Amino acid sequence: MITRIEIDGFKSFLNFDLEVPPFLALVGPNSSGKSNLFDALGYVADEIVGSGGLLDARRGLPGEQFHRVARGTPVPGFVVSVEALVSPEPGALLPIRFDVGAEMVLRIPRSSGAVISHVAHQLPEELLEFMVEDPEPEITPRRTVQSWRRYVPSPGAMRRRSSPADRGPLAADGANLAAVLGRMAGSAALADLVADLAGVVPDVVELVPRADREECSFELVVDGQGTVPAALLSDGTLRILGLLTALHDPDHSGTLLVEEIESGVHPSRLGELLRRIRQRIAEPGSVKPSRQVILTSHSPVVVAEIYRSDPDALTFLDTAVRVDPDRDRVSRVTVAKPIQPDGEPGTYVSPRQVRKYLGAAA
């Protein structure tokens, strides 16, 4: 489970840090840095297990991963640091920290490598008794970053049949949804998944995974309509089904990164979906494997629901223009703001500003 992110010089971030709880909703306008934050995590993962964060960048060329300045001196490099708590075995915890980055050398971007350590900021005292030494130092870093999974569903891909040989977690685009459901067939996890699906998608009666030697598929039984094959399901239903599948998958927990949670979900069901997502969260130190969700949203409905139920889980991302005469630099930066009743303006979101945000939907 990711506990802290520090970014300096990557995309819209300069001297940025964020404490990450088990359930975190990042809310903000377009271009406020929500996707960039996920890109930063992707950069770290690609440096550890991929062919390199610069080459594997999801958006932009290698040189475009560096912070852009409107005026003055470009940044010479960047560092992305991520702290996480991993569970090498049930009931045991291990802090791990990744410091990865890149630098410009003669205007050519190149990776400056990764440093992996076991330091952590502000470990909760109650978790100290669970701390152990890393039993598998060769594997832990890879396993850790592989447990950070982005969910960017592609309904077209999710309708396809898939191979039963696919035993992996749900792919980012959901293309192996049928295989994951086939693997979960007959399990308690699938029963709970169907219960949640019926609570969020109207008229769902049952979910039927189909698997033979060649391929997996699935059908949905809809009240008053009968059996509906995956190929005929709506985009919105598939998005929700994929999300719930990732959250209920008993073999692959970890951190799920969900962009625009409201996409394809009817506003009247969004609150219920969020409630059920939060029930799936498992904090480190519990008996169950930890399960974390970091989501982004533009939706006042999402803000209203989380503000009511768990305001500490809300962080607003916004931008400001940083004027830094000392470094001869002016650039737009992402700033993170928790909700607080008062404090230094610009460092928090006040109840009045939350009301204004919610009023935007009225």
Added chain:
Amino acid sequence: MSRPLVPGLVAEGEADEGFLGIVISRQLRELTWMSPHAVDVEATEVVSCDREHMVTALEELAADCHLLFTHDDIRERGKTGGKTDGVRYHSHYLVPVIGLGETEAWLLADRGVWAGLEGSDLSLLPARPRDVERITDPAGILAVTVPRRGKPIRDYFEYIGRNIDLAVLAQVPAYADWVAETRNALKGLGYL
């Protein structure tokens, strides 16, 4: 470490919301270039209200902003609980309030920005930026100047706010006075 700077604006019309809020943030960036430390200049917090509710709006904004701007010269009216230089918030810090005066003509100061907007009619715009203060009916001139493509006038305000040349705008005496007063307020707040 950088220090945030959040400006607030009590807006009286559509031009304020679309144009002035943007210009205020842009101008603050220029001013803080002389700061001894890094400053994060945020977007202007805008609250729209009529004159009757201005004091309430100012007090609300004062909780979230470092510096407030209003058209109404509230200091002369003495409606801020006897304070002459700002709105006191939570009784422990004072948020300066700066008057803007009449600003509608500022939209017309930079011929260049209108020239860059295909279809604009520049015939009634004054040659010298300072002369916009002589325009008696800025709304009327604005209506003639904007491209006539059926879009409401207000749809152009953000574009003009983002693209107007602040150096040209500074040739308008009232704007230059406002910049000077804002600079003093920033000094008082420790930003300069």
